[in-house]
Amino acid sequence: MTAHIIDGKAFAAQVRARVADQVAMLKDQHDLTPGLAVVLVGEDPASQVYVRSKGKLTVEVGMASFEHRLDAGTPQSDLLALIARLNADPEIHGILVQLPLPSHIDSDLVINAIDPAKDVDGFHISNVGLLGTGQKSMVPCTPLGCLMMLRAHHGSLSGMNAVVVGRSNIVGKPMAQLLLGDSCTVTIAHSRSKDLPAICRGADILVAAVGRPEMIPGDWVKPGATVIDVGINRVAHGDKTKLVGDVHFESAAQVAGAITPVPGGVGPMTIACLLANTVTAACRAHGLPEPEGLTA
Numbered sequence: 001m002t003a004h005i006i007d008g009k010a011f012a013a014q015v016r017a018r019v020a021d022q023v024a025m026l027k028d029q030h031d032l033t034p035g036l037a038v039v040l041v042g043e044d045p046a047s048q049v050y051v052r053s054k055g056k057l058t059v060e061v062g063m064a065s066f067e068h069r070l071d072a073g074t075p076q077s078d079l080l081a082l083i084a085r086l087n088a089d090p091e092i093h094g095i096l097v098q099l100p101l102p103s104h105i106d107s108d109l110v111i112n113a114i115d116p117a118k119d120v121d122g123f124h125i126s127n128v129g130l131l132g133t134g135q136k137s138m139v140p141c142t143p144l145g146c147l148m149m150l151r152a153h154h155g156s157l158s159g160m161n162a163v164v165v166g167r168s169n170i171v172g173k174p175m176a177q178l179l180l181g182d183s184c185t186v187t188i189a190h191s192r193s194k195d196l197p198a199i200c201r202g203a204d205i206l207v208a209a210v211g212r213p214e215m216i217p218g219d220w221v222k223p224g225a226t227v228i229d230v231g232i233n234r235v236a237h238g239d240k241t242k243l244v245g246d247v248h249f250e251s252a253a254q255v256a257g258a259i260t261p262v263p264g265g266v267g268p269m270t271i272a273c274l275l276a277n278t279v280t281a282a283c284r285a286h287g288l289p290e291p292e293g294l295t296a
Ligand SMILES: Nc1nc2c(c(=O)[nH]1)N[C@@H](CN(C=O)c1ccc(C(=O)N[C@@H](CCC(=O)O)C(=O)O)cc1)CN2
Pocket: 050, 096, 097, 098, 099, 100, 121, 141, 142, 232, 243, 262, 263, 264, 265, 266, 267, 268, 269, 270, 271
């Protein structure tokens, strides 16, 4: 194995430590405690784990955590009424509705009901538009985490060929916007792209976000490239299960210059960046300078 393994778990711990320092400063100097509200509708097991972890880590960095768990059958109007209350609450600087939502709820409608200034997921249409036009916005957590790791590894990304495999609103599209903002030459590819292997082989930075277990083998990777694996896929492993990414790690690590593992790569950065976004939102709400190194 030749590639440098980018340790997302350790990197996320560093980001959370910076967030904790910023929270302590806001409390000491401005009597301000950033607050994050997380809303979970239903009992999806993975979502329950993520929401529990978000609450625990929010408290760990010194912020106030508000958790709202609603029944799977909650009417959309009740969820919208809760969001309206959270929008109006001055103690809450960040609001996150855990996805996926049950099928009777219109996710876009719900996300767009969140005050864009409190939209710490960066999914509101206003934030999408601001990011797309290079203006100050709330930036989606997973792509922000990927960008932070890439910047830390490379310094400048300017002029690099970046290929993002996956075109989701949550990861693929904002990831491409962020890489473009750092002056990469960006290609967005997907499962129907013609000659996907050749497109991937042209990438200095390859971001895999397709949601297909181990779809990208090592011979699609340019020697020395940096591979960021966003996939989190649970697959059968004997009589148990295990997590794998969208990249076939063993073969890709023989070729890449650097690679993120699954688990322990991009995943932990998602929650660290959620906490970073909440501090940023609290600073903006109070007209205070934004923390350095925690935004795009
Ligand atoms: N409103 C949102 N919903 C969802 C988001 C999101 O950013 N906003 N992202 C994902 C889930 N997610 C956070 O919500 C998330 C996924 C994975 C991890 C993580 O740390 N993964 C670990 C492995 C954990 C495990 O063992 O299962 C890793 O990769 O090392 C954190 C957060 C969908 N929904």
